[in-house]
Amino acid sequence: MAELNAYMKFRGNAREAMTFYQRCLGGTLHLMTIGETPAMKEQMPEAVWDKIMHSVLTSGSVMLMGSDLTGEEAYSQGNALTICLVCKSKEEIETLFTKLAEGGTVITPLAEMFFGLYGALTDKYGFHWMFQYSETQNA
Structure with a gap:
């Protein structure tokens, strides 16, 4: 079964907030800026x-x-929190994406990205969902 994770969107203070959560919860924090991402860097000022x-x-x-x-x-x-399903197989991501898209709006169709298979939608109740699958993550 897929894992359910929270994906939070911030008003420009993601670094500060995520560092705060790390101080509270411990663990390992990985940050990637827009400038460190070639595809995004080309699209953004x-x-x-x-x-x-x-x-x-x-x-x-x-x-x-x-x-x-x-x-x-x-x-x-309404868009400050997105539900992110990290799927265990290509079949699972395709099935879950199709089911949750029913009656909703596909924002990003399932497609291969540099980090794996990804898609996003808003379900028929107005909730935002992201879907992710990586063969290397599940190897």
């Missing part, structure tokens, strides 16, 4: 290259992920 594109805090069985909201995606309470 230099003014946001220091913003967090993706972060992961792992402590025991706890995994918190997050990023800064940049560009046209404005902060609102």
Whole structure:
């Protein structure tokens, strides 16, 4: 079965917030800026290259992920939290994505990214979901 993890979006203070959560929960924190991500760096203005594109805090069985909201995606309470399913197989990600997309809106169709298979949608109840599968993560 897939794992369920929280993915938090911040108003430009993801580094500060994730560092705070690490101090509270312990564990290992990995931060990746927009400037460190070639594909994102090409698409975004230099003014946001220091913003967090993706972060992961792992402590025991706890995994918190997050990023800064940049560009046209404005902060609102409804999009501050995204449910992220880290799937165990390609079949699982395809099945779960298809089921949860029913009656909803696909934001990013399932596609191979530099980190693995990824997709995003808003379900029919208005909740935001991200789906992730990596063969190397599940090897």
